[in-house]
Amino acid sequence: MSPDSDQREEQLAKDILEYFLQNPQAADSLEGVTHWRLLEQSINQTLADVKAALDRLVREGFLRETLVPGSKQIYALNPEKLGEAEQFINQGHSPTSPRG
Numbered sequence: 001m002s003p004d005s006d007q008r009e010e011q012l013a014k015d016i017l018e019y020f021l022q023n024p025q026a027a028d029s030l031e032g033v034t035h036w037r038l039l040e041q042s043i044n045q046t047l048a049d050v051k052a053a054l055d056r057l058v059r060e061g062f063l064r065e066t067l068v069p070g071s072k073q074i075y076a077l078n079p080e081k082l083g084e085a086e087q088f089i090n091q092g093h094s095p096t097s098p099r100g
Contacts (some may be wrong), residue, residue: 023068061084062085062088076087
């Protein structure tokens with residue numbers, strides 16, 4: 001195994017062990033562990049991707065970010081940037097092509 005492979009295996013082993021430490025009554029098969037690991041990894045990656053996209057939209061002024069006391073950030077459209085937002089959405093789209 002390569003050093004990178006060893007590091008990935010060690011991190012995966014730690015992640016799995018941490019799950020079992022946090023859920024001491026848990027018992028699962030190889031397939032079950034793989035399923036929740038992939039689900040967790042997918043959710044974390046999706047969260048990271050969405051956070052990066054939201055941060056970009058806030059940086060560019062298309063969205064406003066508000067911290068609500070006792071809550072998390074709330075995102076909303078910046079009405080002052082409607083025209084620019086529509087231009088951003090339509091970049092690379094011909095007028096007759098559907099958005100998607």
